[in-house]
Amino acid sequence: MAAHSVNDWLLEPASLTQRLIALGQGFHVQQIFQGKRKANFDEANVLGINPRDEVFLREVLLFCGHQPVVFAHSITAMASLRHSWKSLQGLGNQSLGNMLFNNPKVRRTAFQFKKLNPHHPLMRRMNQIQELRQPLDSPRQSVWARRSQFFMQEQSSAIMVTEVFLPSLSKLDHKDCGQ
Numbered sequence: 001m002a003a004h005s006v007n008d009w010l011l012e013p014a015s016l017t018q019r020l021i022a023l024g025q026g027f028h029v030q031q032i033f034q035g036k037r038k039a040n041f042d043e044a045n046v047l048g049i050n051p052r053d054e055v056f057l058r059e060v061l062l063f064c065g066h067q068p069v070v071f072a073h074s075i076t077a078m079a080s081l082r083h084s085w086k087s088l089q090g091l092g093n094q095s096l097g098n099m100l101f102n103n104p105k106v107r108r109t110a111f112q113f114k115k116l117n118p119h120h121p122l123m124r125r126m127n128q129i130q131e132l133r134q135p136l137d138s139p140r141q142s143v144w145a146r147r148s149q150f151f152m153q154e155q156s157s158a159i160m161v162t163e164v165f166l167p168s169l170s171k172l173d174h175k176d177c178g179q
Helices: 006-010 016-022 041-047 078-082 086-090 096-101 121-126 167-171
Strands: 027-038 054-064 067-077 106-108 112-116 143-152 158-165
Touching: 006 143, 006 158, 006 167, 016 027, 016 054, 016 067, 016 096, 041 054, 041 067, 041 158, 054 078, 054 086, 067 078, 067 121, 067 167, 078 086, 086 096, 096 106, 096 158, 121 158
Parallel strands: none
Antiparallel strands: 027 054, 054 067, 067 158, 106 143, 112 143, 143 158
16 A cells, blocks of 8 residues: 555645554554643643643554554643543543544544644644654754544543644555554
């Protein structure tokens, strides 16, 4: 099967986890960070959180074989961990996508897209992660990202998921995830 363009991945309405799994048997998640941090200003603004307040942050890499292909950055208000998103804390190296897309009470907002330049906070964060040094090719490289919010049907608190598409993703075909 031929490689996919970044646009194919950006516009994927379903779970990226399931799409990556469908490529073969080599999909896995590696948790990079989980804990309290301050949200980026634009994230706090969208979520309606005071930028000085701490949020719960989870960062993972999605791998196809030995190659990281997506950096995922998820945040929610600390209070959400007592209600809607309490299971988020125990995911470890499990996929958040499975939790979100297998729950019929969860609804997703429309995507926001952005080409991240080297000065964007997420790009600066990615340049600190050892596993991403080679896949980014250059610290001056720009990459595409998308974000959306997920809500529980009966709750108003959201989790915002930002997925950054690494250059290696557009080079994938079925055999890449198979080993």
